[in-house]
Amino acid sequence: MLARLRGPLTDRRAGLLLGAPAVAVVLIVLAMLVFVAIQAWPTFQHNGLGWLGDGPAPTGGTVDQQLGSMVEGGEAPPPSAYAIKAWPLIFGTALTTVLSIAIGIVVSVLAAIFIVDLAPRRVRNVVVPVVRLLAAVPSVIYGLIGILVLVPFVNDNLISEGQRQSVQNVIPLTGPGLLVSVVLLTLMVTPIMIALITDALESVPRGWREGALALGVTQWRATMSVAVKAIRPAIVAAAVLASARALGEAIMLSMVSGSNGYAPRIQDGLIFLFEPLRPLAATIAENTESINSAALKSTLYAFAFLLLVSCFVLSLGSYFIKRSLRAQGAR
């Protein structure tokens, strides 16, 4: 039976058989992108480039107020109902993603070096499975821990009364915000990065390391300048995978970000870390019940479009970076 199936499966047929799903996936993704773009079109059309901007829209108010007034527009809203300047949400998304990935890269590379080069076998036999387990923890659990533990901790111990008062007319500081969001997001994306980078580091031939050591460089330099350098493509791949996860994280960030369409201000110094925000994905998740408002619907699709395009750009970028690194022989 099996032999009969195997017999007529020529390379050409196998190619078609395997190629068909790949083509189907590409088509589905393209269709999705086109559909989302069409749905998002009205809001882009009404706002122009101002859509990406900051500050009050022509109709006034913060992003959250703009979103709120869209709900009242109903199914056939006037053009003014579309008015929005989405910068705070975009900034919140970029900020949480970039920070958590940046921290994640450093932490995961160091952790992988520890696991592969330094950890005694017994420690390693515990750490590796635990890391893989952590990578599979549902994000809502991180959100719960954030709300129950981290947010009260930040509110009670880290934010001083002086800090609270200095910005009280602009934004209330209650615990949830950038710091808790980034900490939890980092915690969420780092395990998978550690797992991927550990695998890559383990596949680095011993000979490269020994070769470097035999040339009189220190262990640390041998690791950094040869082993880590050699696995840069894997680090890029891990970072992109983690970015996609961070960009799309909605529930957890909705729980711990303070869910406020506010762009944290770096010029506020340390307070910056405690200021609330709300990324695009969380905004989508929180507004889905008001989808029968045409203006809001189009706006949410626009958020989705932005996230989709970001992921495509990340994947493409990583593809080209990896290609140029591999041309030099990195793996």
Next chain:
Amino acid sequence: MSRPATESHDPAGSDGDGTRGAYPPPVRRIALDRAPTVVADDPAERPLVSPSIERALRPATGRERLRIDELSIFYGDAPKPAVNAVTLPVHEGEVLALIGPSGCGKTTLLRSLNRLIELTPGARRQGRIVLDGEDIDGLEMTRLRRRVSMVFQQPNPFPMSIFDNVAYALREQSRKRPSKRDLLPRVEHALRRAGLWDEVSHDLSRPALRLSGGQQQRLCIARALAVEPEVLLMDEPCSALDPISTTVIEQLIHELRSELAIVIVTHNLQQARRVADNVAFMYLGDLIEYGPTEELFERPRAERTREYVGGTFG
């Protein structure tokens, strides 16, 4: 047993059988058997591969650079040391070949000369190694490994360009990152000494891993030479290479000999004979015999040496 076993004498009892069985080991047999494809079959009439490699017996006259003094290496709980109280001198301008059956401790001995053995968990050392009158334990590790540089059995160029490979150690040892232009003369010099310059000079930015095996090994030699070592350690540098590349590298060893001391581990007796000035024969961790190449091969004094050398030369 594809090689004709023409034993000139009968080793006594079961011990003799055991030793015959122990070497040469099957893996290396291939390398040994393959070598004659470039060399005539009868060792007595064998023309040396290249006239420049041919040379008269030359006693090592240079001053002593490296002295291995009662060196023993133990691995973990193994009762018998992998290297057992070996004493050997290495002179300036000589090629010292370490020969012996697989597992006799050649690699272990070589790796202890630049303290690379300390990377192996559980490896312990007794005895001293002296470089130019100084105990190597007293030298800074990074300094030692630049003075005593190493080429490995498997070519191991880094996944970088040819230039970056040779410049690697130079860059690592300087505080401020030197520019490519500053490095080029030294990179070129190293590549020339390794006999690779003419083949790669047109494109130094090529990935090193795209080179052929023989070129890769010469690149590794260039990389090791770039730090201007006093002693060059080579662990079976040709065992992973084809006969032509082997010839090229042997020629190279011959040319480099005047500038530095070379210790080469080889499994290939013909190779030891072609490139070495002095030969040390090891067996099960013991140094059995040490002496000028010609003498050791033609008039071995120890019976084990006679057996081992005789195994190939009939």
